Amino acid sequence: MGAALLAGAFGWLLYGLWRSPRPTPVVLCAAAALTALAVLAVLGNALSFAPVTAGAGLLAGLATARVVPVASGDRASAGAGAPDPSAR
DSSP, X not given: XXXXXXXXXXXXXXHHXXXXXXXXXXXXXXXXXXXXXHHHHHHSOGGGSHHHHHHHHHHHHHXXXXXXXXXXXXXXXXXXXXXXXXXX
């Protein structure tokens, strides 16, 4: 039963990566790393360490997150030291 749940979660993750708005190299690297982690989890106890599980979740979250658009006139997104384009 546990293996079926793990396989279902892995399949759902790969579906999420397939539908991700991120660039293809980011998604492929994340999918390869998470697949390698899944193989290690099947062969051993890799997921029993909290930092490994948290890192896998963080990687999956970053790879499937939507890209935040940057407004052209937003000073906060341009950085604190960037010149103000409207000050000319």
